[in-house]
Amino acid sequence: MTLNVLITGSNGQLATCIKDLERQHPNLSFIYTNSSQLDLTNQEAINLFFETNKIDWCINCAAYTAVDKAETDTEKAFKVNEQGPKHLALACNNHNVKLIHVSTDFVFDGSKSSPYNEEDQTKPLGVYGTSKLQGELAIKDVMNAFFIVRTSWLYSEHGNNFMKTMLRLAQTNKELNIVADQVGTPTYAKDLAGALLRIITSNSNKYGVYHYSNEGVTSWYDFAKAIFDISEIEIKVNPIPSKEFPTPAKRPSYSVLDKQKIKENLNIETLYWRERLKTAIKNLY
């Protein structure tokens, strides 16, 4: 049986990674919609879309992801990250569509020093994290058949991300200063894409909130060093404290996610971040 899967935000990084994996899933038929074809903030458009298309699953890859810009573009961030998932959840609920929604490690304040599990208290530090948390709550409010997958530090050969920023900055800078006191786990977006598709093909009804990232722990500084080491780029990278790199949004100092639940309930494996970075860099060139 073929399952119809709606992908929102199809021009973004994660959606493009899903496209890359399409061939591995002959039993899934994908409907890709970008922000002009299906605007999540437009409830009528969403309702109409669900009425006129036969959909079994929806993976919501659409979001407002500009963490610093969200601090001033607050209304837009909430429209996309809170109202958007709410509109989708209502339509999914009305049409018996299962929803996979992607959320973020930035729902946590970083005050822990051991990996965050799904039950840990949320306390976002900025507008982006707050709007993403509100999106989670809106989904939980209106439906049951959802998977909310929180992930962290996505990068890939597609879209905008830290890996590509570093490689770009290395072309015009002899030296870079990178924060060393924010610790988390980079995640190859293609691995997340694979995990999300596995949720669909496993046909599990163990709905709820899950944490997924690559394995291991690092800082943005060490991540940058690894990007340059693997790419064989010689550049001086200086570790700095966050206070020497002021940004509009405050970010958690620790946001490693505990992946036990997704491994046990959904049989999804997690791979070590540095190995996945090697693969991503190979795929980039």
Ligand SMILES: NC(=O)C1=CN([C@@H]2O[C@H](COP(=O)(O)OP(=O)(O)OC[C@H]3O[C@@H](n4cnc5c(N)ncnc54)[C@H](OP(=O)(O)O)[C@@H]3O)[C@@H](O)[C@H]2O)C=CC1
């Ligand atoms: N990137 C990261 O490091 C992390 C991301 N996440 C989460 O993962 C998910 C995917 O992120 P990623 O692929 O990197 O993000 P991107 O920013 O690459 O993609 C998001 C897409 O959403 C689209 N979009 C924005 N507003 C709307 C709207 N109103 N209606 C429909 N589409 C819209 C954007 O389109 P347009 O450009 O046209 O506005 C863009 O193509 C998001 O939920 C994000 O919060 C979680 C942890 C880390």
Ligand SMILES: Cc1cn([C@H]2C[C@H](O)[C@@H](COP(=O)(O)OP(=O)(O)O[C@H]3O[C@@H](C)C(=O)[C@@H](O)[C@H]3O)O2)c(=O)[nH]c1=O
């Ligand atoms: C470019 C640059 C950044 N930094 C710092 C700023 C910041 O603290 C850290 C990462 O920078 P970025 O702006 O690329 O990362 P940011 O966009 O904040 O990444 C976050 O995006 C959202 C969408 C998420 O959900 C999170 O999981 C996380 O991936 O590196 C430096 O220290 N030096 C630099 O030269």
Ligand SMILES: [Mg+2]
């Ligand atoms: Mg960013």
